[in-house]
Amino acid sequence: MALSDPRPAPGSPADPLDRVHELVTLYSDPHASVARLLCDGHPSDAVAYTVVEPDLSATVLTYGRLRTESERFAAALAGLGVGPGDRVATLMGKSVDYLVALLATWRLGAVTVPLFTAFAPPAIALRLLASDAKVVICDDTQRSKLDPGEDIPADAKWQVVVSGSAGRDGDLGFAELLAAHEPGYPAAALGSDAPLVHIFTSGTTGRPKGVVVPTAAIAGCRLYAEYGCGVREDDVFWNAADPGWAYGLYFGVIASLSLGVPGVLLHAGFSAELTWRVMDEFKVTNFTAAPTVYRSLRASGVPVPDGLVLRCASSAGEPLTPEVNAWAEEAFGIQVHDHYGQTEAGMLVNNHQLPALRRPVRPGSMGHPMPGWSLRVLHEDRDDIAPVGTVGRIAADLTASPLAWFHGYEGDPAKSAEKFSADGRWYYTGDVGRVDEEGYFHFSSRDDDVIIMAGYRIGPFEVESVLVTHPAVAECAVVAAPDEVRGEVLEAFVVLQDGAEASDRLATELQQLVKKRFAAHAYPRTVHFVDLLPKTPSGKIQRYVLRRQRQTDPKAHS
Known part of the structure; x- marks a missing residue:
């Protein structure tokens, strides 16, 4: 941790908002430099990451090495014409080269465009074309996805840099570029409004939308690590999420x-x-x-090692169902703290790990606002605050x-306008939930997922949370089905x-x-047993796909 940026001991701020304002001030500096804030300001011998291979061999990457190699690669990118504001995409696994590429991009004042390595060419093309990427850095195992075809244009304007073995004719080698340039490339200092990341939403409720993340957003990333995850100076921190998505990039890389x-x-892979x-x-x-990781660990039957020193476990990306904590407390002695956030905002509501903010974990709740x-x-039909429990x-x-x-x-004013109230006061998350008398927030669903049956608003997550407690159920999704009498009824896919x-x-x-554990009226009228559920590449269940399939072919689910 940089000596010029001392962090108070966990739990020490008398008012947590004091720390908020401290970090907002730090990352709102008009001369802020991302490379200095995330790399150069740390002791050169401090460990940034341990990059672990499948055989448990590992590379220890210090901040000194990260600085030197990112300076070399920044010089290489500059030689390719990359400058401040230009987009540099990464189609890479979690490696030393990946971290060097990120820091080099930010050292130039350029903007990273994360690409999930499980993407097929259509998803890759959408993001590269929409962001106007100038360079794509990819692993050799991903190179074929960039070949011209139905989705990737033959006259693509981006230059391809390949990490690993040789690429196609015209490609550049990552290692060769690194070796051909000297360290010492200066760190850009473009201030808090300069773009840092150009990321795309998962497309859970429609076409992926571009989100440009400014340097000032680092304050929220860091605060989540401190408050939400309770990260301490003596921790070894592992965010297992893929940095091709917001949670892995914002909080597994930028926050760390x-x-x-x-x-x-x-x-x-997992x-x-x-x-x-x-x-x-x-x-x-x-x-x-x-949550998918915890559920997979639970279902695997693989014994938990005796020597674990794990003191904090957290979860985000989708709601955490209660059976995970029943298992976690027995398996490794601590609860998993559920957290809630969005690509457009970072983390918003947490079961905070920081002792000063920690409250008892309430099953089914995502905690309190950060x-x-x-x-x-807010009420369903107006921007007034709804009563407790509504x-x-x-x-x-x-x-x-x-x-x-x-x-x-980015480039979508109509969709942008839908996210804010006319007076600019409210940002609509697009999620539905309630808050109880003690301030705990409970997620119900996305706006599009709410089921209205005979006047009752039912959040599918609350029903799903009950279904997965049955020992025969691995996972499930609940959606609405039309009903002549009730308007809608529930159907479960298990x-x-x-x-x-x-x-x-x-x-x-x-x-x-x-009926017994949630509500007599909210039981699924039909239960479909299926082999798998449709999901986004980041693992979120796509209920809208089930609804669409049902509308297209109702008999297929009868």
């Missing part, structure tokens, strides 16, 4: 680098056994991942949210655990479970 704590990157081995071998103390954000539940639209009061930075989608068998009896058990 802003703090200067040692981080872990696993250069491999496996339960490997996850436990990395936690054990590299003494991870603070871990965060999507200091620096003012969250409210399901309504979750919105941020921008007049009292100093961490807010999103002003609209993926079973290995060894469980679909039957009418099991369907009835699940219906009765919802």
Whole structure:
């Protein structure tokens, strides 16, 4: 951690907002330099990351090495004509080259465009063309996705740089560019409004939209690590999310680098056994991942190592269902803290890990608003604050949210206007939920997912949370189906655990479970047993796909 930026001991601020204003001031400097804030200001011998391979061999990357190599690669990118504001895309796994590419891009004042390595060419092309990328840096294993075809234009304007073995004719080699340039390239200092990231939403509710993240947003990234995840100077921090998406990039890379704590990157796909081995071998103390990871660990049956030193576990990306914590407390002795955020805002509501903000975890709740954000539940049809316990639209009061930075989608004024009230006070998250008498927020659904049955508004997540407590259920999704009498009724799509068998009896058990554990009127009228659920590449269930499939071919789900 940079000596010029001392951080108070956990829990020490008398008022958490004091820390908010301190960080907002730091990252709002009109002469702010991203490279200095995230790299050069840290001791050169401090560990930035340990990059772990599938065989548990590892490369320790210090801030000194990261600075030197990013200076070399910044010079190389500048030689390709990249300058401040230009877009540089990364189609890369979690590697040393990936971190060097990011820092080099920011050292130039250029903007990173993250591309998830599981993307197919159509998703890649959409993002490259919409961002007007000047350079694409890719792993050799990803190079074929950039070949001209139905989606990738033959006359693409971007230059391709390949990490690993040789690419196509006309490509440039990452290692060769690095070796051909000297360190010492100066760090751009473009201030807080300069763009840092050009990322695209997951497309959960429509076509992906471009979000440009400014340097000032680092304040929220860092505060989430401190308050939400409770990261300390002596932690080994592992955010297992993929940096091709917001949670992995904002909080697995930007937040970690802003703090200067040692981080872990696993250069491999997910496996339960490997996850436990990395936690054990590299003494991870603070871990965060999507709920899918925890559910997969739970379902795997792989024993938890005896020597874990894990003290904090967090989750974000989709709601955390209650059965995960019942397992976690028994398996490794701590609860997983659920957190809620968005690509457009960062993290908004957390079950905070910082001792000064920690409250008892309430099953099904995503916690309390993070200091620096003012969250409210608004009525369905007007911008008035709804009474406690009422399901309504979750919105941020921008007049009292100093961490807010999103002003609209790149090149899409119509969609941008839908996110804000006419007077500019409210940012609409597009999510529906309620707040209880103790200020805990409870997620219900996306706006498009709400089910209205006989006048009752039902959030599918609350029903899904009950269904997954049944030992036969691995995961599920609940959607609306049209009904002549009630307007809409619920239908459930259920993926079973290995060894469980679909039957009418099991369907009835699940219906009765919802009646008993949630509400008699809100049980699924039909239960469909399916092999898998449609998901975004980041693992979020796409309920709208199930609704669309049902509308297209109702008999397929009867």
